[in-house]
Amino acid sequence: MTQSLEDYLEMVSFLSDEGEVRVTDIASRLGVSKPSVLSALKALEEQGLLEHERYRTVTLTQTGAIQATEIRDRHNFLTSFLRDTVGVNAETAEEDACKMEHILSDETLKKLKILARAKRKV
Structure with missing residues:
Protein backbone atom coordinates (compact mmCIF):
# COMPACT_ATOMS: atom_id res chain seq x y z
CA MET A 1 0.00 0.00 0.00
CA THR A 2 1.28 3.47 -0.82
CA GLN A 3 2.04 6.11 1.80
CA SER A 4 -0.84 8.17 0.47
CA LEU A 5 -3.36 5.34 0.86
CA GLU A 6 -2.05 4.65 4.37
CA ASP A 7 -2.69 8.31 5.21
CA TYR A 8 -6.27 8.03 3.95
CA LEU A 9 -6.87 4.82 5.88
CA GLU A 10 -5.43 6.37 9.04
CA MET A 11 -7.62 9.45 8.63
CA VAL A 12 -10.76 7.35 8.15
CA SER A 13 -9.86 5.59 11.39
CA PHE A 14 -9.33 8.88 13.26
CA LEU A 15 -12.58 10.32 11.97
CA SER A 16 -14.53 7.17 12.77
CA ASP A 17 -13.50 7.63 16.41
CA GLU A 18 -15.40 10.94 16.27
CA GLY A 19 -18.50 9.58 14.50
CA GLU A 20 -19.61 9.23 10.90
CA VAL A 21 -16.94 9.65 8.25
CA ARG A 22 -17.76 11.72 5.18
CA VAL A 23 -15.71 12.49 2.09
CA THR A 24 -15.87 16.20 2.92
CA ASP A 25 -14.33 15.59 6.35
CA ILE A 26 -11.48 13.53 4.92
CA ALA A 27 -10.75 16.18 2.27
CA SER A 28 -10.81 18.96 4.84
CA ARG A 29 -8.52 17.22 7.33
CA LEU A 30 -5.99 16.11 4.72
CA GLY A 31 -6.15 19.34 2.72
CA VAL A 32 -6.99 17.59 -0.54
CA SER A 33 -9.81 17.74 -3.06
CA LYS A 34 -12.94 15.60 -2.90
CA PRO A 35 -12.07 13.88 -6.21
CA SER A 36 -8.69 12.88 -4.69
CA VAL A 37 -10.49 11.41 -1.69
CA LEU A 38 -12.93 9.52 -3.90
CA SER A 39 -10.07 8.06 -5.93
CA ALA A 40 -8.27 6.91 -2.77
CA LEU A 41 -11.45 5.49 -1.26
CA LYS A 42 -12.07 3.50 -4.43
CA ALA A 43 -8.57 2.00 -4.24
CA LEU A 44 -9.00 1.16 -0.56
CA GLU A 45 -12.41 -0.35 -1.24
CA GLU A 46 -10.92 -2.53 -4.01
CA GLN A 47 -8.41 -3.81 -1.43
CA GLY A 48 -11.28 -4.71 0.91
CA LEU A 49 -10.27 -2.17 3.55
CA LEU A 50 -13.39 -0.01 3.60
CA GLU A 51 -16.88 0.41 2.23
CA HIS A 52 -18.24 3.56 0.66
CA GLU A 53 -21.32 4.31 -1.36
CA ARG A 54 -21.41 7.63 -3.17
CA TYR A 55 -22.97 10.40 -1.04
CA ARG A 56 -22.88 8.12 2.02
CA THR A 57 -20.51 7.60 4.91
CA VAL A 58 -17.26 5.67 4.83
CA THR A 59 -16.87 2.56 6.99
CA LEU A 60 -13.77 0.49 7.66
CA THR A 61 -14.04 -3.25 7.15
CA GLN A 62 -12.64 -5.51 9.85
CA THR A 63 -9.44 -5.92 7.82
CA GLY A 64 -9.26 -2.17 7.26
CA ALA A 65 -9.74 -1.47 10.97
CA ILE A 66 -6.91 -3.84 11.86
CA GLN A 67 -4.58 -2.28 9.29
CA ALA A 68 -5.53 1.25 10.38
CA THR A 69 -4.84 0.35 14.02
CA GLU A 70 -1.38 -0.92 13.05
Missing part, protein backbone atom coordinates in the same frame (compact mmCIF):
# COMPACT_ATOMS: atom_id res chain seq x y z
CA ILE A 71 -0.64 2.32 11.20
CA ARG A 72 -1.90 4.43 14.11
CA ASP A 73 0.13 2.39 16.61
CA ARG A 74 3.29 2.92 14.56
CA HIS A 75 2.56 6.64 14.34
CA ASN A 76 1.86 6.97 18.07
CA PHE A 77 4.97 5.03 19.05
CA LEU A 78 7.23 7.02 16.72
CA THR A 79 5.80 10.35 17.89
CA SER A 80 6.35 9.40 21.50
CA PHE A 81 9.81 7.94 20.78
CA LEU A 82 10.98 11.08 19.02
CA ARG A 83 9.51 13.37 21.66
CA ASP A 84 10.29 11.46 24.86
CA THR A 85 13.37 9.38 24.01
CA VAL A 86 15.15 11.52 21.45
CA GLY A 87 14.01 14.90 22.83
CA VAL A 88 12.51 16.37 19.67
CA ASN A 89 9.85 19.06 20.20
CA ALA A 90 6.24 17.86 19.96
CA GLU A 91 5.42 19.50 16.61
CA THR A 92 8.54 18.16 14.88
CA ALA A 93 8.04 14.72 16.44
CA GLU A 94 4.51 14.59 15.01
CA GLU A 95 5.62 15.66 11.53
CA ASP A 96 8.61 13.32 11.43
CA ALA A 97 6.63 10.36 12.80
CA CYS A 98 4.09 10.84 10.01
CA LYS A 99 6.87 10.44 7.46
CA MET A 100 8.73 7.65 9.25
CA GLU A 101 5.71 5.43 9.91
CA HIS A 102 5.49 4.60 6.22
CA ILE A 103 9.10 3.74 5.50
CA LEU A 104 10.54 1.97 8.54
CA SER A 105 10.82 -1.79 8.35
CA ASP A 106 9.25 -3.95 11.04
CA GLU A 107 12.76 -4.93 12.13
CA THR A 108 13.81 -1.31 12.66
CA LEU A 109 10.59 -0.50 14.49
CA LYS A 110 11.12 -3.46 16.84
CA LYS A 111 14.68 -2.33 17.57
CA LEU A 112 13.48 1.22 18.31
CA LYS A 113 10.89 -0.17 20.74
CA ILE A 114 13.62 -2.16 22.52
CA LEU A 115 15.77 0.97 22.69
CA ALA A 116 12.87 3.02 24.08
CA ARG A 117 12.13 0.39 26.79
CA ALA A 118 15.80 0.25 27.76
CA LYS A 119 16.02 4.04 28.01
CA ARG A 120 12.91 4.15 30.25
CA LYS A 121 14.51 1.66 32.66
CA VAL A 122 17.60 3.84 33.09
Whole structure:
Protein backbone atom coordinates (compact mmCIF):
# COMPACT_ATOMS: atom_id res chain seq x y z
CA MET A 1 0.00 0.00 0.00
CA THR A 2 1.28 3.47 -0.82
CA GLN A 3 2.04 6.11 1.80
CA SER A 4 -0.84 8.17 0.47
CA LEU A 5 -3.36 5.34 0.86
CA GLU A 6 -2.05 4.65 4.37
CA ASP A 7 -2.69 8.31 5.21
CA TYR A 8 -6.27 8.03 3.95
CA LEU A 9 -6.87 4.82 5.88
CA GLU A 10 -5.43 6.37 9.04
CA MET A 11 -7.62 9.45 8.63
CA VAL A 12 -10.76 7.35 8.15
CA SER A 13 -9.86 5.59 11.39
CA PHE A 14 -9.33 8.88 13.26
CA LEU A 15 -12.58 10.32 11.97
CA SER A 16 -14.53 7.17 12.77
CA ASP A 17 -13.50 7.63 16.41
CA GLU A 18 -15.40 10.94 16.27
CA GLY A 19 -18.50 9.58 14.50
CA GLU A 20 -19.61 9.23 10.90
CA VAL A 21 -16.94 9.65 8.25
CA ARG A 22 -17.76 11.72 5.18
CA VAL A 23 -15.71 12.49 2.09
CA THR A 24 -15.87 16.20 2.92
CA ASP A 25 -14.33 15.59 6.35
CA ILE A 26 -11.48 13.53 4.92
CA ALA A 27 -10.75 16.18 2.27
CA SER A 28 -10.81 18.96 4.84
CA ARG A 29 -8.52 17.22 7.33
CA LEU A 30 -5.99 16.11 4.72
CA GLY A 31 -6.15 19.34 2.72
CA VAL A 32 -6.99 17.59 -0.54
CA SER A 33 -9.81 17.74 -3.06
CA LYS A 34 -12.94 15.60 -2.90
CA PRO A 35 -12.07 13.88 -6.21
CA SER A 36 -8.69 12.88 -4.69
CA VAL A 37 -10.49 11.41 -1.69
CA LEU A 38 -12.93 9.52 -3.90
CA SER A 39 -10.07 8.06 -5.93
CA ALA A 40 -8.27 6.91 -2.77
CA LEU A 41 -11.45 5.49 -1.26
CA LYS A 42 -12.07 3.50 -4.43
CA ALA A 43 -8.57 2.00 -4.24
CA LEU A 44 -9.00 1.16 -0.56
CA GLU A 45 -12.41 -0.35 -1.24
CA GLU A 46 -10.92 -2.53 -4.01
CA GLN A 47 -8.41 -3.81 -1.43
CA GLY A 48 -11.28 -4.71 0.91
CA LEU A 49 -10.27 -2.17 3.55
CA LEU A 50 -13.39 -0.01 3.60
CA GLU A 51 -16.88 0.41 2.23
CA HIS A 52 -18.24 3.56 0.66
CA GLU A 53 -21.32 4.31 -1.36
CA ARG A 54 -21.41 7.63 -3.17
CA TYR A 55 -22.97 10.40 -1.04
CA ARG A 56 -22.88 8.12 2.02
CA THR A 57 -20.51 7.60 4.91
CA VAL A 58 -17.26 5.67 4.83
CA THR A 59 -16.87 2.56 6.99
CA LEU A 60 -13.77 0.49 7.66
CA THR A 61 -14.04 -3.25 7.15
CA GLN A 62 -12.64 -5.51 9.85
CA THR A 63 -9.44 -5.92 7.82
CA GLY A 64 -9.26 -2.17 7.26
CA ALA A 65 -9.74 -1.47 10.97
CA ILE A 66 -6.91 -3.84 11.86
CA GLN A 67 -4.58 -2.28 9.29
CA ALA A 68 -5.53 1.25 10.38
CA THR A 69 -4.84 0.35 14.02
CA GLU A 70 -1.38 -0.92 13.05
CA ILE A 71 -0.64 2.32 11.20
CA ARG A 72 -1.90 4.43 14.11
CA ASP A 73 0.13 2.39 16.61
CA ARG A 74 3.29 2.92 14.56
CA HIS A 75 2.56 6.64 14.34
CA ASN A 76 1.86 6.97 18.07
CA PHE A 77 4.97 5.03 19.05
CA LEU A 78 7.23 7.02 16.72
CA THR A 79 5.80 10.35 17.89
CA SER A 80 6.35 9.40 21.50
CA PHE A 81 9.81 7.94 20.78
CA LEU A 82 10.98 11.08 19.02
CA ARG A 83 9.51 13.37 21.66
CA ASP A 84 10.29 11.46 24.86
CA THR A 85 13.37 9.38 24.01
CA VAL A 86 15.15 11.52 21.45
CA GLY A 87 14.01 14.90 22.83
CA VAL A 88 12.51 16.37 19.67
CA ASN A 89 9.85 19.06 20.20
CA ALA A 90 6.24 17.86 19.96
CA GLU A 91 5.42 19.50 16.61
CA THR A 92 8.54 18.16 14.88
CA ALA A 93 8.04 14.72 16.44
CA GLU A 94 4.51 14.59 15.01
CA GLU A 95 5.62 15.66 11.53
CA ASP A 96 8.61 13.32 11.43
CA ALA A 97 6.63 10.36 12.80
CA CYS A 98 4.09 10.84 10.01
CA LYS A 99 6.87 10.44 7.46
CA MET A 100 8.73 7.65 9.25
CA GLU A 101 5.71 5.43 9.91
CA HIS A 102 5.49 4.60 6.22
CA ILE A 103 9.10 3.74 5.50
CA LEU A 104 10.54 1.97 8.54
CA SER A 105 10.82 -1.79 8.35
CA ASP A 106 9.25 -3.95 11.04
CA GLU A 107 12.76 -4.93 12.13
CA THR A 108 13.81 -1.31 12.66
CA LEU A 109 10.59 -0.50 14.49
CA LYS A 110 11.12 -3.46 16.84
CA LYS A 111 14.68 -2.33 17.57
CA LEU A 112 13.48 1.22 18.31
CA LYS A 113 10.89 -0.17 20.74
CA ILE A 114 13.62 -2.16 22.52
CA LEU A 115 15.77 0.97 22.69
CA ALA A 116 12.87 3.02 24.08
CA ARG A 117 12.13 0.39 26.79
CA ALA A 118 15.80 0.25 27.76
CA LYS A 119 16.02 4.04 28.01
CA ARG A 120 12.91 4.15 30.25
CA LYS A 121 14.51 1.66 32.66
CA VAL A 122 17.60 3.84 33.09
